[in-house]
Amino acid sequence: MNGSTAHPAARISTAAGIPASANLRKGDVTPATGRRRRGRPAKLSRPAIFAAAIALIDRDGPSALTMRALATVLGVEAMSLYRHVAGKDALLDGVAEQLMSEIEPRGASADWTVAVHGFASSVRGLARNHPQAFTLVALRALDSASALQPVEDLLASLRGAGFTRQRSVAAYRVIAAYTLGYVLSEIAGFTFSEDVASLARRAGRFPTIRALSRQLAQAPTNTSFRAGLETIISGLRAELEH
Amino acid sequence: MNGSTAHPAARISTAAGIPASANLRKGDVTPATGRRRRGRPAKLSRPAIFAAAIALIDRDGPSALTMRALATVLGVEAMSLYRHVAGKDALLDGVAEQLMSEIEPRGASADWTVAVHGFASSVRGLARNHPQAFTLVALRALDSASALQPVEDLLASLRGAGFTRQRSVAAYRVIAAYTLGYVLSEIAGFTFSEDVASLARRAGRFPTIRALSRQLAQAPTNTSFRAGLETIISGLRAELEH
DNA sequence: ACCTGAACACCGTTCAAGT
DNA sequence: ACCTGAACACCGTTCAAGT
8 A cells, every 4th residue: 555665764763753751751760769770871761662652653553563663763772672661562551551641630520420521531532632542552451540540530420429339330331331432433433434325325225324324424523422421421310310 | 471482373274173165155256147267266265265364363363363374274375365355454354344244134123222222232242253353343444235234224213213313323323332332341351350459459549449349340241231221222212202 | 781683483465487 | 367486574572792
């Protein structure tokens, strides 16, 4: 497809312009303890590696994330990465965790419907900031503190609003499943391209799809995402009041 | 991690035991026309290739699907595959389409809630039959007839039940998003492993997660999937009757 | 302490050649 | 008409070696 002959890694390095150390928050390189460093100072750090990996995926897609390409971007040889991450799988775990940490905590809300919208918007916002990386990472178990905080906030609001333990978890799962599915569909083009209508026409079947082709072709919006959430909230409210 | 030194392809071939031609339905090799075959008879066919690919993924995971491994399983050299599929990406498109064709049509239902459950069960059933292949394929645009039929049936039922055009499409999207998200979460272990509770305990935060750890650890079931669907149906019914 | 060179066993894909 | 051999430009990962 992309028949470009040469795509020199050096160019990536320049273009990506990874702010190698600029991305680091203070204290990232060394643990909180002021332990004395000896020997050669480290050129690499885990957060710098993960940040560069996310930038690489966002720019060129998941398949561009290669140990070798990542190393080039960081101005280092591929093998040096293995000092800091166990392998490619561990790299992806780190990427997932660093992505989740971008979600800023909202705190528990007294109104559970606000909490639902807050949770869903956080996830969707992350996906919109990093569509490519999100797909890579959406299916990895989230066992980091930053991934758990939004869940904690949502569950706390549901419990506080009077949902039983069982119903709180059930509600969480419905909301999380809808949000994940919606966001992934959005990234994939919502499974309906403009030419689905023409396929339906060619096939001479699917009269309803043909009749609804204008509506189906409409790109999902902020509004339609929230509307779907309201449908679910309405169903949950009925259970709560029952 | 898996430090096994040698994993000879020949062994895969034996172990996988792909029923190379047994998987073929009659008429798969040649188009319906009784066109005369000349030259060397084909050892390969697109359906046989896709079936073997699905079997390989189901057995050994998405990363085991390699042009070379697939060829070995089919008793052929890797380059022979390029006679039948344009490349690996086209192979994955074919795998996606062949998977979707496993869904057996249910026909439109007079009761729209039956149609909702039917659609969702079809998708979930496919995911349970091919959990590994499903993840690989869930995000590819579905533009084949067999992928469109379940959508047509659901939309037709919704329209027939009195949903407006806009509301029918909106309802479809909520249902599809929930189903996709639920099913992918299920495959990924529903993002909550048993040790999330212990992580929450170690972190000394997340009191609600800790309090709900038993409920959160419960594996999703047929029943809980349908219960979530009922929540959504209840929300949709309110809109319909409004 | 941290990074590198060389090597190994893989990939997808091409092209000209075999039958 | 269909399949193959040899080759190219990649992968992830190891290990012993450099500074």
